[in-house]
Amino acid sequence: MLEAVMLVGGKGTRLRPLTISVPKPMLPVAGVPVTEHQVARAKEAGVTRIVLGTSYKAEVFSDYFGDGADFGIDMRYVVEDEPLGTGGGIRNVASALDSGPDDPVIIFNGDVLTGLDITGLVQAWRDADADVALYLTRVEDPRAFGLVPTDDAGQVTAFLEKPETEAEIVTDQINAGCYVFKRSLIDAIPADRPVSVERETFPGLLEGGAKVIGYVDTGYWLDLGTPLAFVQGSKDLVKGIAPSPAVPQTGENLILNGADVDPTATVGDGTVVGAGARVEAGANVQGSVLFDDAVIGSNAQVTDSVIGRGARVADGVRLEGVVVGDGATIEAGNELLAGARVFPDVTLEATSVRFTSDKS
Numbered sequence: 525m526l527e528a529v530m531l532v533g534g535k536g537t538r539l540r541p542l543t544i545s546v547p548k549p550m551l552p553v554a555g556v557p558v559t560e561h562q563v564a565r566a567k568e569a570g571v572t573r574i575v576l577g578t579s580y581k582a583e584v585f586s587d588y589f590g591d592g593a594d595f596g597i598d599m600r601y602v603v604e605d606e607p608l609g610t611g612g613g614i615r616n617v618a619s620a621l622d623s624g625p626d627d628p629v630i631i632f633n634g635d636v637l638t639g640l641d642i643t644g645l646v647q648a649w650r651d652a653d654a655d656v657a658l659y660l661t662r663v664e665d666p667r668a669f670g671l672v673p674t675d676d677a678g679q680v681t682a683f684l685e686k687p688e689t690e691a692e693i694v695t696d697q698i699n700a701g702c703y704v705f706k707r708s709l710i711d712a713i714p715a716d717r718p719v720s721v722e723r724e725t726f727p728g729l730l731e732g733g734a735k736v737i738g739y740v741d742t743g744y745w746l747d748l749g750t751p752l753a754f755v756q757g758s759k760d761l762v763k764g765i766a767p768s769p770a771v772p773q774t775g776e777n778l779i780l781n782g783a784d785v786d787p788t789a790t791v792g793d794g795t796v797v798g799a800g801a802r803v804e805a806g807a808n809v810q811g812s813v814l815f816d817d818a819v820i821g822s823n824a825q826v827t828d829s830v831i832g833r834g835a836r837v838a839d840g841v842r843l844e845g846v847v848v849g850d851g852a853t854i855e856a857g858n859e860l861l862a863g864a865r866v867f868p869d870v871t872l873e874a875t876s877v878r879f880t881s882d883k884s
């Protein structure tokens with residue numbers, strides 16, 4: 525038996541409006557929810573049970589995965605009435621774990637796509653006889669993450685979550701969002717109050733002299749927290765750059781069953797066309813995610829964008845780096861550029877208004 529916890533309770537604020545109706549980990553990338561890719565990879569690594577620590581829109585997860593039988597893994601759910609934070613979320617699932625006090629339990633952040641060697645991480649934890657092993661990756665700009673410097677022996681020396689001063693940027697090694705905990709340390713996290721594993725638990729363990737080791741894996745890694753990253757992750761899965769056993773088929777595009785793509789349209793660079801979606805004559809869709817039942821009108825040009833469920837993009841419209849909410853309509857003549865977000869069910873009337881806004 526090998527148990528894992530998946531933290532999926534976050535609000536996904538940076539991905540609004542996509543996360544108004546669907547929690548971030550349940551947004552489809554390459555045709556299936558982010559969580560399903562993670563579940564498939566965990567199963568492949570020998571994980572036999574996953575407990576989801578849920579809060580925001582908890583029922584969306586259990587409706588989809590049920591008891592996990594269809595996914596070949598045992599799935600359980602624990603719901604936080606009020607979000608307890610990452611550490612509180614880990615503590616809160618303890619009642620659903622059967623592991624003994626000295627057994628390893630794997631914790632996954634629910635919004636990262638990785639090529640992590642999960643078995644290697646667990647083995648490193650065993651080999652070092654560690655309390656906690658942290659999966660680390662290297663990034664160019666670490667400021668949006670948890671910085672985790674290690675010494676020559678691989679022992680973690682500090683944990684600096686979202687550093688605010690230059691002086692704190694001591695490494696390009698970041699917390700990549702997966703840990704192995706000795707089960708008893710999960711039980712030791714305070715119950716029934718919010719706890720941040722990054723700001724409280726890890727620094728506390730280091731102060732108390734716990735053996736916390738870093739495991740650097742240089743394979744694929746992406747946090748899907750922003751619209752741009754979300755689109756990137758979907759593209760990479762479709763093109764086979766990000767590994768996942770849950771991608772139905774890799775290639776230049778992924779056209780799901782029941783989608784309708786006109787033979788004169790061009791659909792490439794890892795675009796996903798959702799079930800029931802339509803791409804009309806002469807349209808050019810590159811590097812984008814079309815949710816189910818979305819419609820792209822003839823000669824429209826859509827690049828690096830997310831088009832929500834049932835949204836309609838009229839003939840000739842140009843979108844680049846845009847998020848269109850579920851059920852919204854972009855009428856003819858519009859051109860929206862990087863960072864623009866259209867909220868669900870809004871209609872942008874026929875015009876030549878041009879938006880440019882932030883790129884967040």
Ligand code: GDD
Binds near residue numbers: 578613668699
């Ligand atoms: N159950 C539960 N309860 N889950 C939560 C809660 C909560 O209150 N808050 C956040 N989560 C989940 C989110 O759904 C997500 O899967 C995960 O915990 C991490 O939360 P994010 O909000 O995505 O954090 P982040 O991306 O800013 O930073 C975290 O991930 C980085 C790597 O992607 C930190 O762990 C950083 O240290 C790390 O570098």
Ligand code: MG
Binds near residue numbers: 633635747748749
């Ligand atoms: Mg995140």
